[in-house]
Amino acid sequence: MRTSTSENLRALIDAEAHRAGFEAVAVTRPDAIPLAPARLAEFVSDGFHGSMEWIAETVQRRAEPSTLWPEVRSIIVLAMNYGPDHDPRGLQARRDRGAISVYAQNRDYHDVMKGRLKEIAGKIVARVGGDVKVFVDTAPVMEKPLAEAAGLGWQGKHTNLVSRAHGSWLFLGTIFTTAELEPDTAEIDHCGSCRACLDACPTDAFPAPYRLDARRCISYLTIENKGPIPREFREKMGNRIYGCDDCLAACPWNKFASAAAEAKLAARADLREPQLSELLALDDASFRAFFSGSPVKRIGRDRFVRNVVIAAGNSSDASLTPIARRLLDDASPLVRGAAIWALSRLLPDREFGDLAATASKTETDVVVRQEWLAALTPPVGAD
Structure with a gap:
């Protein structure tokens, strides 16, 4: 049963997260992703990480949050909706324009989120003491499995997080804390027999549901890949010049996602269709x-x-x-x-x-x- 202190802290976290512009917040334990180590190891052993050597070098720390920080007792996962107000795939027909992934049409989301997470973390320390660490994608933290364990959504067949309330359009950040918080209930998979995201991929980057070969992914090819674009993928890139939204945009759960029209996430006009x-x-x-x-x-x-x-x-x-x-x-x-x-x-x-x-x-x-x-x-x- 939750103690009064734990309940009050959770109420504070929920209120501060909402004030900071996060659409969802949930809590999980550092030992809540026991299947992640084997899945990550398989991803790396199959070479699906491509040239992203930092993934191979940090496998253990990514798979085990307590290895990254042994003092952690609870992990707070926060999500911010960046859903577009239109289907971004429509721009692919305008070949004189460049298609930039929706997430990159505004300020760097690391900058948008990190300051806000630090504010919330500061309020936690002020209330109960202890220590906190804030992460937004740049540290070896497996945000998506943790978000699933916390109940914010589930990892869909395209390997991204899917939410019944926000579809596939979520930025994730985490706050590691030494505070003891009651964990939320994990979400279950609601993909069913749907394979819309898999069929939408222009380069067949999914060798199987829930498995991504990054070496074939346009997001990887246009962002992480430092060399020439392999010839077999050039025509399939179309006018995608930074990332690819096809698998995300195809997800039927997006119909429940409200467009992120607030100024904090509104696309720059000059990046919508440059x-x-x-x-x-x-x-x-x-x-x-x-x-x-x-x-x-x-x-x-x-x-x-x-x-x-x-x-x-x-x-x-x-x-x-x-x-x-x-x-x-x-x-x-x-x-x-x-x-x-x-x-x-x-x-x-x-x-x-x-x-x-x-x-x-x-x-x-x-x-x-x-x-x-x-x-x-x-x-x-x-x-």
Whole structure:
């Protein structure tokens, strides 16, 4: 049975969470995710983490919250709804525009949430003493299994958290505390036979329900991947230039989610459907200025423009050809290689061949030279 102190503390936490703009808050124990270690180990052993080596390096700390901080007694999980006021997949038909994942169309959610979590944590310490630690995605904490254990939702077949009240559009943060709090009841899986999220994935990144191969995921390819976009995924990227919302947007539970129209999460107007032509022209300084305060800034100009150039190649928009040509002289081999692929799709074969005959001779980077070779090599089975 809860003590009066525990009940009062929980009431304080609920009130402060609501005041801070969190739509949901729940409590779980650090030992509440016993299946997580084996699942995480399988994910890593299968290589599904790709180049995200920090996951492999922190497996034990991720799987066992008490290993990360032995003093923790309760974990408070908080969720903030960032649901859009429209289906973001509609922008994919406008190939002259770039599709940026909904979560990245506003301020960096780490900045939005962390300060508010610290305020709540401070109120906990002021009330009952002890110690607290605040985490928002950047530490080795498995927020989604903890959120499921706390009852905020369940991990759907797309591996993201799904809520009956907020669908698939939730930011998660945690407060680890030495305070003893009564845990909430874990949520059960409500996916049933539905596989809408799996079928929506343009790159078949789910080898099975509840399993994600990040190496095939457009979010991974456009954000975490530091090298060229693998050729097999370029056309499938369409105009997605930062992340991908397809599996989230396809979830039927979204019909119960209210759009996050409050100013704290409203999308920047210039990031809702930015023009590819303007993004292609970004140099490092203008990229940093344009994406100031945005999570997009973290991947740097070269990786971002790489993504935009791939989208240009998928656009069938000949007006983008001149700027794509200029990017053949870009300082970044990553950008130059993407520009070759884009031009191979935007230019008539003869014109591209003439361009390659001259431009390829001055290229010194081995990887970029391979792009020229691949672009000039007919696909297997072609006449």
